[in-house]
Amino acid sequence: MNxxxxxxxxxxxxxxALMAAAGAGKLARMDGATYxxxxxxxxxxxxxxxTLAATVAAAFAALLT
Structure with a gap:
Protein backbone atom coordinates (compact mmCIF):
# COMPACT_ATOMS: atom_id res chain seq x y z
CA MET A 1 0.00 0.00 0.00
CA ASN A 2 2.78 2.46 0.86
CA ALA A 17 5.25 20.18 -12.63
CA LEU A 18 4.67 19.56 -16.34
CA MET A 19 1.52 21.68 -16.30
CA ALA A 20 3.34 24.53 -14.54
CA ALA A 21 6.22 24.27 -17.01
CA ALA A 22 3.85 24.33 -19.98
CA GLY A 23 2.13 27.40 -18.56
CA ALA A 24 5.43 29.16 -17.96
CA GLY A 25 6.61 28.37 -21.48
CA LYS A 26 3.36 29.58 -23.00
CA LEU A 27 3.41 32.79 -20.98
CA ALA A 28 7.02 33.38 -22.00
CA ARG A 29 6.14 32.95 -25.67
CA MET A 30 3.16 35.29 -25.30
CA ASP A 31 5.54 37.82 -23.75
CA GLY A 32 7.71 37.69 -26.88
CA ALA A 33 10.49 35.37 -25.73
CA THR A 34 12.26 33.21 -28.28
CA TYR A 35 11.69 29.45 -28.28
CA THR A 51 12.48 20.83 -5.84
CA LEU A 52 9.67 22.42 -3.84
CA ALA A 53 7.80 19.12 -3.68
CA ALA A 54 10.93 17.31 -2.50
CA THR A 55 11.56 19.93 0.17
CA VAL A 56 7.99 19.74 1.45
CA ALA A 57 8.14 15.93 1.49
CA ALA A 58 11.39 16.02 3.45
CA ALA A 59 9.90 18.46 5.95
CA PHE A 60 6.82 16.27 6.42
CA ALA A 61 9.00 13.17 6.80
CA ALA A 62 11.03 14.91 9.48
CA LEU A 63 7.89 15.96 11.34
CA LEU A 64 6.23 12.54 11.16
CA THR A 65 9.19 10.47 12.32
Whole structure:
Protein backbone atom coordinates (compact mmCIF):
# COMPACT_ATOMS: atom_id res chain seq x y z
CA MET A 1 0.00 0.00 0.00
CA ASN A 2 2.78 2.46 0.86
CA UNK A 3 4.53 1.83 -2.46
CA UNK A 4 1.34 2.55 -4.38
CA UNK A 5 0.80 5.81 -2.49
CA UNK A 6 4.39 6.86 -3.14
CA UNK A 7 4.10 6.09 -6.86
CA UNK A 8 0.79 7.93 -7.20
CA UNK A 9 2.15 10.93 -5.33
CA UNK A 10 5.23 10.99 -7.55
CA UNK A 11 3.06 10.80 -10.66
CA UNK A 12 0.88 13.65 -9.40
CA UNK A 13 3.92 15.84 -8.69
CA UNK A 14 5.30 15.16 -12.18
CA UNK A 15 1.96 16.04 -13.81
CA UNK A 16 1.65 19.26 -11.81
CA ALA A 17 5.25 20.18 -12.63
CA LEU A 18 4.67 19.56 -16.34
CA MET A 19 1.52 21.68 -16.30
CA ALA A 20 3.34 24.53 -14.54
CA ALA A 21 6.22 24.27 -17.01
CA ALA A 22 3.85 24.33 -19.98
CA GLY A 23 2.13 27.40 -18.56
CA ALA A 24 5.43 29.16 -17.96
CA GLY A 25 6.61 28.37 -21.48
CA LYS A 26 3.36 29.58 -23.00
CA LEU A 27 3.41 32.79 -20.98
CA ALA A 28 7.02 33.38 -22.00
CA ARG A 29 6.14 32.95 -25.67
CA MET A 30 3.16 35.29 -25.30
CA ASP A 31 5.54 37.82 -23.75
CA GLY A 32 7.71 37.69 -26.88
CA ALA A 33 10.49 35.37 -25.73
CA THR A 34 12.26 33.21 -28.28
CA TYR A 35 11.69 29.45 -28.28
CA UNK A 36 14.99 28.67 -26.51
CA UNK A 37 14.27 31.29 -23.84
CA UNK A 38 10.74 29.98 -23.33
CA UNK A 39 12.07 26.43 -23.07
CA UNK A 40 14.61 27.57 -20.50
CA UNK A 41 11.91 29.26 -18.43
CA UNK A 42 9.77 26.12 -18.64
CA UNK A 43 12.70 23.95 -17.53
CA UNK A 44 13.45 26.23 -14.60
CA UNK A 45 9.80 26.14 -13.56
CA UNK A 46 9.71 22.34 -13.79
CA UNK A 47 12.85 22.03 -11.69
CA UNK A 48 11.50 24.51 -9.17
CA UNK A 49 8.22 22.64 -8.70
CA UNK A 50 10.00 19.29 -8.30
CA THR A 51 12.48 20.83 -5.84
CA LEU A 52 9.67 22.42 -3.84
CA ALA A 53 7.80 19.12 -3.68
CA ALA A 54 10.93 17.31 -2.50
CA THR A 55 11.56 19.93 0.17
CA VAL A 56 7.99 19.74 1.45
CA ALA A 57 8.14 15.93 1.49
CA ALA A 58 11.39 16.02 3.45
CA ALA A 59 9.90 18.46 5.95
CA PHE A 60 6.82 16.27 6.42
CA ALA A 61 9.00 13.17 6.80
CA ALA A 62 11.03 14.91 9.48
CA LEU A 63 7.89 15.96 11.34
CA LEU A 64 6.23 12.54 11.16
CA THR A 65 9.19 10.47 12.32
Missing amino acids: VAVALLTTALVIVV PAALTRAAVTFAGVV
